[in-house]
Amino acid sequence: MTRRRAAITAVCALCLALALAPEAGARNVDISTLPGRDWAQLTIYNGEDLTLVREMRSLTLKKGLNRIQYAWAGTLIDPTSLDLRATERQEEIEILDTTFLGDKPQHCIWNIDSAFEGQVQFVVTYFTSGIRWSADYVAISDPGETEMSFDGYVQVYNFSGEEYDNAEVRLVVGVVNLVEKIAELARQGLPPRPGTPKYDKLRAQAMHKAITTAERAEADQKRAPEIIKEGLSEYFLYTVKGRQTVPDGWSKRMLSFRARQVPFDILYRMRAHQYGPRPIRFFMMLNDAEHKMGTTPLPNGLVRVFRDNGRDGLSYLCEQSIPYVPIKEDIELRVGTDDEVVYERACMDVMRNNWAFGPHGAVVGYDEWRDMTERIRNYKGKPIRMEIRHILDGDFELDLKGARVHDYHTVEVTLDVKARATLDWQYKQLQHVGANQRQKHWIQLKEKLTVR
Amino acid sequence: MSERRRIRWLVGVAAAASLLAGAVPAWGRVRLVTLPVRERVEIQLDNLNATLVEEERIVTLLKGTNHIDFSWSTVGIDKGMIQFRVVNMPLRRKRGDDPPSAVRPDGKVEQIRIVHVAYPPGENALVWQVWTEKPYAARVRVSYLVANLRPSFHYRALADHDERELVLRKYIRVDNLSGEAFGSSGIWAGFGNYFHREVGLNEAKQMLIWKFTGVPITKTYTFDWYGGQAVSDEPEQRYVAMHYVLTNSAKHHMGLFPLQPGKVRIFQDDGRGGEAFIGEDWGGFTPIDDKMKLYLGLARDVVVRRRVMKTTRHGVKGNLFDQELRIEYTIENFKNRPVLLDIPVNMDNLRNEFATQRGEFDCEWEILDDGTSLTKQQIERKDVTNVVYHVPLPAAPKDPGAKVEPVTVTVHLMLRNVW
Numbered sequence: 001m002t003r004r005r006a007a008i009t010a011v012c013a014l015c016l017a018l019a020l021a022p023e024a025g026a027r028n029v030d031i032s033t034l035p036g037r038d039w040a041q042l043t044i045y046n047g048e049d050l051t052l053v054r055e056m057r058s059l060t061l062k063k064g065l066n067r068i069q070y071a072w073a074g075t076l077i078d079p080t081s082l083d084l085r086a087t088e089r090q091e092e093i094e095i096l097d098t099t100f101l102g103d104k105p106q107h108c109i110w111n112i113d114s115a116f117e118g119q120v121q122f123v124v125t126y127f128t129s130g131i132r133w134s135a136d137y138v139a140i141s142d143p144g145e146t147e148m149s150f151d152g153y154v155q156v157y158n159f160s161g162e163e164y165d166n167a168e169v170r171l172v173v174g175v176v177n178l179v180e181k182i183a184e185l186a187r188q189g190l191p192p193r194p195g196t197p198k199y200d201k202l203r204a205q206a207m208h209k210a211i212t213t214a215e216r217a218e219a220d221q222k223r224a225p226e227i228i229k230e231g232l233s234e235y236f237l238y239t240v241k242g243r244q245t246v247p248d249g250w251s252k253r254m255l256s257f258r259a260r261q262v263p264f265d266i267l268y269r270m271r272a273h274q275y276g277p278r279p280i281r282f283f284m285m286l287n288d289a290e291h292k293m294g295t296t297p298l299p300n301g302l303v304r305v306f307r308d309n310g311r312d313g314l315s316y317l318c319e320q321s322i323p324y325v326p327i328k329e330d331i332e333l334r335v336g337t338d339d340e341v342v343y344e345r346a347c348m349d350v351m352r353n354n355w356a357f358g359p360h361g362a363v364v365g366y367d368e369w370r371d372m373t374e375r376i377r378n379y380k381g382k383p384i385r386m387e388i389r390h391i392l393d394g395d396f397e398l399d400l401k402g403a404r405v406h407d408y409h410t411v412e413v414t415l416d417v418k419a420r421a422t423l424d425w426q427y428k429q430l431q432h433v434g435a436n437q438r439q440k441h442w443i444q445l446k447e448k449l450t451v452r
Numbered sequence: 453m454s455e456r457r458r459i460r461w462l463v464g465v466a467a468a469a470s471l472l473a474g475a476v477p478a479w480g481r482v483r484l485v486t487l488p489v490r491e492r493v494e495i496q497l498d499n500l501n502a503t504l505v506e507e508e509r510i511v512t513l514l515k516g517t518n519h520i521d522f523s524w525s526t527v528g529i530d531k532g533m534i535q536f537r538v539v540n541m542p543l544r545r546k547r548g549d550d551p552p553s554a555v556r557p558d559g560k561v562e563q564i565r566i567v568h569v570a571y572p573p574g575e576n577a578l579v580w581q582v583w584t585e586k587p588y589a590a591r592v593r594v595s596y597l598v599a600n601l602r603p604s605f606h607y608r609a610l611a612d613h614d615e616r617e618l619v620l621r622k623y624i625r626v627d628n629l630s631g632e633a634f635g636s637s638g639i640w641a642g643f644g645n646y647f648h649r650e651v652g653l654n655e656a657k658q659m660l661i662w663k664f665t666g667v668p669i670t671k672t673y674t675f676d677w678y679g680g681q682a683v684s685d686e687p688e689q690r691y692v693a694m695h696y697v698l699t700n701s702a703k704h705h706m707g708l709f710p711l712q713p714g715k716v717r718i719f720q721d722d723g724r725g726g727e728a729f730i731g732e733d734w735g736g737f738t739p740i741d742d743k744m745k746l747y748l749g750l751a752r753d754v755v756v757r758r759r760v761m762k763t764t765r766h767g768v769k770g771n772l773f774d775q776e777l778r779i780e781y782t783i784e785n786f787k788n789r790p791v792l793l794d795i796p797v798n799m800d801n802l803r804n805e806f807a808t809q810r811g812e813f814d815c816e817w818e819i820l821d822d823g824t825s826l827t828k829q830q831i832e833r834k835d836v837t838n839v840v841y842h843v844p845l846p847a848a849p850k851d852p853g854a855k856v857e858p859v860t861v862t863v864h865l866m867l868r869n870v871w
Binding site: 136138246247248250252254255257258261304306309313339342351355358360362363370379 | 571595646769
């Protein structure tokens, strides 16, 4: 670890070349000081392979022209995003230009004109790829499956080639627009070619947006302990309390929030077209205060669901990825099939009438009547609720009690079944086929259907 | 700790000077660690898709920051799934500066906190940074999903001599190819008996989960024209299949839990104090109150011939017609006891054979009383296309010189509105 860090520090050092004038500067023989990084801040975007790095470095300037060399060999820094700013004495310090040396890849030189002599703090800002973060969650239900603990975590991965010691870490939830991938720009390793005006404008806008986001968050970072969450424009920003070190190649997982005694409902869904032939059990909850959550939107991530098995241990139920969940939005955890709940559906009889014939006597249409029967068997010691959806492609009428039309070709019914009970129901289904079909898709719910 | 151990815990206490908040410990090659032994292992097999192992160890924690290194090799552990919990968490009253995440709903504050987990590159390992208010010998539980430690279910049925009842034993078999020896472990399948066994490396353990006694057997004989095995040189015949049908219900002395899929080996009391193997079959998943149908083999003592005596088309209108069929079954029972023969018929297959190949429509059909020798009770409509005829057959005559009288069953059918 020590050797690695030393090497990285050497290649990534900000070097102050003590040249009296550019013309007099040696091309191949240099002497330089290696000022260390005072502080770093990483703003990591999970929607893109993008991290905004702000690192604070102190340089001692002399009056007149100063040449600052910056090198980033072996990293994934986007050279087009490099920016240097003095945080003090701005009126006395002018960044004249940035030069990318043609014969030295992953190097640049800033020429600075200073009216001040002494130590000045600078901020180097750039984009890098290879650092990402993800969210994940652990839900543990109580044995009775009425409440759960719901813990959120964030995990930061560093594959950037650089070790950021003692850095403030901030995580952005949301997707920013990028016109080019940072990883590709980093791989090119070339100075920015003179681009189109549109290219330059978009790059400048993206940079400005990220920096502004970072600066606005910085002002409030000390307000709350642990991981601070706040909204920013269309994004959400998590600031991790304290300073973190994530060495290159490592990842680190930290607690984001804990919600306890979160009430949830259980819903069974029977959707053969979507989930297959057996009902699927869902844990349903809301990301709101009533459910003891709702302090923050939930970034997309994996949820690992367990149940306290009542035997001083856990049962593993499922692992599922959830999309971004805004505050007050539903969270649906698909737990899987339940061996104690059985659903059956059968057509018991079919009859056709109202025949239509073509000019040569061929059948071209008819009405088809089906006697349908469905059954739920609940062997659990508590009542259940099941939502059933059927796809009906065509012109249908049916007298399924309590049903509603979900969309143009889907009918839905929700039923409650008592503990250790069986629920049966029958209905008639009429389909107008061929020449008798009035609409390509039409579902009509009737009070009672009789063969006509 | 054995040299064979593939999962390793190291508990190291970082020097106070290096305890920068959030810093990942730089584990050098020289270190002083404690190696806590497993106090308890539970193997949870109640999810057939994933096996959860929970192990408890007592780790000695010093006041302040501690690092617990958990690593494994040649064991398939899902790194992201590992859970770390403190059993019997020490608690105290809340103070003003306590972080919200450490405060429980009852207002008590946890005195041991997991600061973060760090994952080193290229290693099957992780490091928990744990902070404590006081020194503790804490019992901690780590839960993880492990690969190649899977259960399977097997059944052994012993039928009595006259095949009226059987004893069904349900076994769970655990094959430990995970790469780790778990030692003395609790094993729980989510139902039935709980076990405590040694689970060694590459070992397989088979344990009796439950024993159902006095389970009534329904032995069925099935003549399936479309699905049965053909008899060579006998175009009118199909072999009759034998099944045991068990009902997973309380009334049938089962019904405690659904039966998982597995191989069922069937033995029969041979009447002389021994038992004979009479066949095996794969039992499907059988929810409570459902039937498990086990194929035993072919019955050579029940012979069925099927002949179609009449097939006539009756025009309705245009190209629409009704297809009339008269089918005759001639059945001989050479067994010395009565038998109930099931004849399942798929009406779509019948329609496709005699009327039209338009198989995308469920067949409209009717069994006509006139010309059908079965009673309504003997005809069971399963659904829109499937019907089963139940035919009772008398035992063969006891007189060695008497011939078996064939039973003739006639079914008169009308397939309606075919085109």
